Amino acid sequence: DAKTTQPPSMDCAEGRAANLPCNHSTISGNEYVYWYRQIHSQGPQYIIHGLKNNETNEMASLIITEDRKSSTLILPHATLRDTAVYYCIVRVATGNQFYFGTGTSLTVIP
């Protein structure tokens, strides 16, 4: 079962930063937080993952709170192509399966 809670939808103005929150209050010490996004009917696209430190790559930044009970995905300059459903996933430490929740539908507005 999914161990994360995300708002069902969010809007963001084009060119502004999109901040997508995720709660994972039952996360265990060795479980990673992963973010994927899915553009309509395509396969999910990997964005970023982290354990306890903040992470940044060419797509986004991931901020994880010190107690690891929540995190925020930041898209620094949202474009229309960032409109998608964003999934926050806690990857279980045993087994190689991801439990997807319902995600956040992000709409970037021109």
Add this chain to the structure above:
Amino acid sequence: KAGVTQTPRYLIKTRGQQVTLSCSPISGHRSVSWYQQTPGQGLQFLFEYFSETQRNKGNFPGRFSGRQFSNSRSEMNVSTLELGDSALYLCASSLAASTSTDTQYFGPGTRLTVL
């Protein structure tokens, strides 16, 4: 490097038939996982194969099965199709899945419609 490929991309079957879907992982990836996505249930884990062995299994009936070949390519089979099996079937591959940081990369999916 080529990504995960899935064939066919679209498929239409009738109730009672069976279907086989194929997945070719990224070169060098040894783990292949399968997921089902429907509007009502979202993305659900079906099973994972590693070194030709099923290593993890989700909560799906025995009509759903799979296998993995020595070149890591995988197939999944659904027998006695039901209307509720209409879904997007996604395949994901990862390097070795031996650690909790193994990242899965998804293919474009196969859209199955059961009439």
